[in-house]
Amino acid sequence: MDAEAAEAAEAAEAAERGSTMTEQVQQPDDTGGTGGTGLGHRSVSMTRLEKGLYEVTNARGGTLRTGGGGDTDDFTPVELLLVAMAACSATDVDFITSRLAEPVAFDVESAGEKLKDDGENHLGDIEITFRVRFPEGADGDRARARLPRAIAQSRDRLCTVSRTVQRGAPVTYREA
Numbered sequence: 001m002d003a004e005a006a007e008a009a010e011a012a013e014a015a016e017r018g019s020t021m022t023e024q025v026q027q028p029d030d031t032g033g034t035g036g037t038g039l040g041h042r043s044v045s046m047t048r049l050e051k052g053l054y055e056v057t058n059a060r061g062g063t064l065r066t067g068g069g070g071d072t073d074d075f076t077p078v079e080l081l082l083v084a085m086a087a088c089s090a091t092d093v094d095f096i097t098s099r100l101a102e103p104v105a106f107d108v109e110s111a112g113e114k115l116k117d118d119g120e121n122h123l124g125d126i127e128i129t130f131r132v133r134f135p136e137g138a139d140g141d142r143a144r145a146r147l148p149r150a151i152a153q154s155r156d157r158l159c160t161v162s163r164t165v166q167r168g169a170p171v172t173y174r175e176a
Contacts, residue, residue: 078114078123081165086110086128088161092154093130093147101143105133126165128155 046056046066053067053074065074075083090108097103112126130151134140155162 078112081123082110082112082126084161085126085159085165088159089128089151089154090130092158093132093150096150096153097132097134097143097146100146101134101137101139103132103143104135105131107131128162 042059044056044058046054048054049065052070053065053072055063055065057063065072066077066080067074069076086108090106094103094106108131109129110126111129112123115122115124130147132147134143134147157163
């Protein structure tokens with residue numbers, strides 16, 4: 001369970017009850033910017049391995065490879081954006097619903113159309129599809145009933161990645 005998603009889900013639940021978690025939610029990240037549960041700086045670094053192939057490292061030392069597609073099976077940057085959106089929302093939804101019942105199946109697909117308008121590349125028509133099944137019984141029924149709302153909360157408020165895409169964020173490029 002992602003601690004950031006847990007915090008977001010708790011805040012959402014508190015909001016439903018009419019209380020607030022302002023103090024907790026606004027606390028700075030206490031992990032030195034390594035991707036903890038609070039607000040704060042996040043970063044990754046990338047090193048070229050060969051033409052079109054790069055290794056990305058996060059502040060905790062996790063790595064992955066990415067490239068332009070070509071001859072490798074590594075994820076492309078566009079695929080990583082789709083992964084980030086799906087993983088962020090899946091974590092939110094899983095945390096909220098699995099408190100009611102452990103899912104029997106939990107699959108998420110993220111897809112979009114790569115477009116070029118006026119010479120500019122971008123994604124359009126992004127869709128994140130949840131295929132979640134819960135066990136029979138009262139707990140499963142409660143989780144099934146909660147699923148649509150959990151998805152909406154992730155889409156509308158909780159998922160930092162998809163909210164950033166929806167709202168847009170300034171991106172600054174610089175040479176160091």
